[in-house]
Amino acid sequence: NAGVTQTPKFQVLKTGQSMTLQCAQDMNHEYMSWYRQDPGMGLRLIHYSVGAGITDQGEVPNGYNVSRSTTEDFPLRLLSAAPSQTSVYFCASSYGVGAEAFFGQGTRLTVV
Amino acid sequence: RKEVEQDPGPFNVPEGATVAFNCTYSNSASQSFFWYRQDCRKEPKLLMSVYSSGNEDGRFTAQLNRASQYISLLIRDSKLSDSATYLCVARATNKLIFGTGTLLAVQP
Numbered sequence: 001n002a003g004v005t006q007t008p009k010f011q012v013l014k015t016g017q018s019m020t021l022q023c024a025q026d027m028n029h030e031y032m033s034w035y036r037q038d039p040g041m042g043l044r045l046i047h048y049s050v051g052a053g054i055t056d057q058g059e060v061p062n063g064y065n066v067s068r069s070t071t072e073d074f075p076l077r078l079l080s081a082a083p084s085q086t087s088v089y090f091c092a093s094s095y096g097v098g099a100e101a102f103f104g105q106g107t108r109l110t111v112v
Numbered sequence: 113r114k115e116v117e118q119d120p121g122p123f124n125v126p127e128g129a130t131v132a133f134n135c136t137y138s139n140s141a142s143q144s145f146f147w148y149r150q151d152c153r154k155e156p157k158l159l160m161s162v163y164s165s166g167n168e169d170g171r172f173t174a175q176l177n178r179a180s181q182y183i184s185l186l187i188r189d190s191k192l193s194d195s196a197t198y199l200c201v202a203r204a205t206n207k208l209i210f211g212t213g214t215l216l217a218v219q220p
Contacts, residue, residue, distance in 0.1 A: 042212035044210075097203060097208065106155055
């Protein structure tokens with residue numbers, strides 16, 4: 001009963017490094033999204049996808065890329081990590097944007 | 113101004129108390145609303161959807177007032193296990209907008 005699987009759970013990067021946060025869901029959900037959560041800021045939408053091959057920007061997309069080549073996977077790429085990207089990242093999926101969103105366990109990213 | 117605003121708390125209440133959280137939203141076109149619960153260092157999970165007619169799930173009651181653009185969550189007979197952050201969520205076109213959350217601490 002996997003649900004939404006995010007990897008890695010923890011990561012430390014140096015400024016300027018790039019990396020990909022992985023997200024996979026096994027519920028055949030069309031809608032997937034990435035959020036970052038910072039103290040006092042709540043969950044902010046980075047990018048989202050309404051189906052395979054379709055992605056769009058959320059509230060804070062700068063410095064991040066996404067792709068959706070399959071229904072199951074929605075990776076988030078940090079192009080050149082900055083200390084401002086230190087955060088907890090959550091991936092979520094749902095049947096549609098108004099349906100219950102299921103979240104992964106989160107990735108705690110520190111950029112030094 | 114944030115699209116969804118909540119009092120961050122903390123709300124410190126004794127076991128058995130009734131506690132209410134309010135949330136306001138700025139986009140009158142918001143289509144649907146939810147309350148999510150997030151335990152410390154965990155992912156958010158859906159607590160309940162919020163309907164215009166109001167809805168109840170056990171000790172939890174949610175209300176929506178479209179005219180005043182606010183949503184409420186009432187928790188009766190608080191349990192220690194209710195201690196968490198409660199996130200108010202509004203659906204805009206193709207995305208969910210989360211409030212910053214209200215922290216509830218239920219004391220024994």
